Amino acid sequence: MNLTPGGAQLITGITELVTVDEELGTLHDAAVVIDGDRIVWVGAAGGAPAADTAVDLGGRAVLPGWVDSHTHLVFDGDRSGEFAARMAGEPYAAGGIGVTTAATRAAADTRLDALVASRVREATAGGTTYLETKTGYGLTVADEQRSARIAAAHVEDVTFLGAHLVPAGLDAEDYVEEVCGPMLAAVAPHARWADVFCEEGAFTAEQSRRVLTACAQAGLGLRVHGNQLGPGEGVALAVELGAASVDHCNHLTDHDIDALASSGAGSAGGTRAGHETVATVLPACDLSTRAPLAPARQLLDAGARVAIASNCNPGTSYTTSMNFCVATAVLQMGLSIEEAVTAATLGGARALRRDQESLAAGTRPKATGDELPVGRITPGHRADLHVLDAPAAIYLAYRPGMPLTHAVWRAGHRLL
Numbered sequence: 001m002n003l004t005p006g007g008a009q010l011i012t013g014i015t016e017l018v019t020v021d022e023e024l025g026t027l028h029d030a031a032v033v034i035d036g037d038r039i040v041w042v043g044a045a046g047g048a049p050a051a052d053t054a055v056d057l058g059g060r061a062v063l064p065g066w067v068d069s070h071t072h073l074v075f076d077g078d079r080s081g082e083f084a085a086r087m088a089g090e091p092y093a094a095g096g097i098g099v100t101t102a103a104t105r106a107a108a109d110t111r112l113d114a115l116v117a118s119r120v121r122e123a124t125a126g127g128t129t130y131l132e133t134k135t136g137y138g139l140t141v142a143d144e145q146r147s148a149r150i151a152a153a154h155v156e157d158v159t160f161l162g163a164h165l166v167p168a169g170l171d172a173e174d175y176v177e178e179v180c181g182p183m184l185a186a187v188a189p190h191a192r193w194a195d196v197f198c199e200e201g202a203f204t205a206e207q208s209r210r211v212l213t214a215c216a217q218a219g220l221g222l223r224v225h226g227n228q229l230g231p232g233e234g235v236a237l238a239v240e241l242g243a244a245s246v247d248h249c250n251h252l253t254d255h256d257i258d259a260l261a262s263s264g265a266g267s268a269g270g271t272r273a274g275h276e277t278v279a280t281v282l283p284a285c286d287l288s289t290r291a292p293l294a295p296a297r298q299l300l301d302a303g304a305r306v307a308i309a310s311n312c313n314p315g316t317s318y319t320t321s322m323n324f325c326v327a328t329a330v331l332q333m334g335l336s337i338e339e340a341v342t343a344a345t346l347g348g349a350r351a352l353r354r355d356q357e358s359l360a361a362g363t364r365p366k367a368t369g370d371e372l373p374v375g376r377i378t379p380g381h382r383a384d385l386h387v388l389d390a391p392a393a394i395y396l397a398y399r400p401g402m403p404l405t406h407a408v409w410r411a412g413h414r415l416l
């Protein structure tokens, strides 16, 4: 094997290596070799090639870094009072978005930038190596553009969520026109994705369709907040428009589940992989809003692709902890640890079309052609590793709430 002189790292002392690669599976007493920013070798420790530097992890589990495909990190303000009221029995309502919007508009650029940076650091410290984040707390042309610009300085995938809430005092139809026109034009250069909150109290299916169609025409990939607060048309719309993901999915009919399970079928090339609409479940949000848990077990059993994400935001899910989300998926949603880890790594990568299959299928919006795939530990993938202070991944659920992230590599650099 030809390794770059000075650039290769050999990592040993791995009791369990969860590759999330169908062929490699989970290995024991394993090693990984990184060259520069990518993984170049994975296998039994005894057969590992020599490298310039060696790290012995001393008997720990290694997983792909978490791919958190749904966050709202660009915000200021506090909604702990709203949370406390909810714990006392108040239902969640979309109107709280307006409270965060007022605080976010009032924040200086430098403050907002520092807040996003600190949330990204917090996520990294919890094993997250790839993040999506959204606008949606600006809701004017200038404030949405500012949010997208700040987000783009910190994460690789930025989503335009101008259609998060109709700002108080504005007519919904006029606002949708603004989102589809000047707001989209101002934000699109900074964003890869567009999203819409398709829900009673936010945007109707017809308004959502208009927004998503305009955004697709501007070259953005599509995502939908759907079926969070009640049954609705979000899932059907997402599948119909070929969205990469529909997120929340708390209230699904059998028809919604079937639509997700067969989404992407019939794509050119005859493979669904990289064309599906992923069902992204948000376990921390479900707990924090006392919502019925999204039916992740049923979705997987039906053949749908599932992602797990944090949905970090001040209203419904104020955590960046993917460890917590994965533990909850195992403890409460009935997923095995392998299923939960896959959903929080490869599932997230597929939901952002940054996995190997989507890159090969050409379905990633605004792809540059030089992006390495993420979500698995296998040669050719970006060297994004999450080392647990535990011998096996099951400890994430077995020891819930414990600080189990021991080390993190992103693109070959050890960050922790």
Ligand SMILES: N=CN[C@@H](CCC(=O)O)C(=O)O
Pocket (backbone or CB within 6 Å): 072, 094, 096, 097, 100, 197, 225, 228, 285, 311, 313, 314, 315, 316, 317
């Ligand atoms: N549901 C819509 N948007 C966010 C919550 C926004 C808020 O309440 O601030 C979510 O994904 O849960």
Ligand SMILES: [Zn+2]
Pocket (backbone or CB within 6 Å): 070, 071, 072, 225, 311, 313
């Ligand atoms: Zn969200």
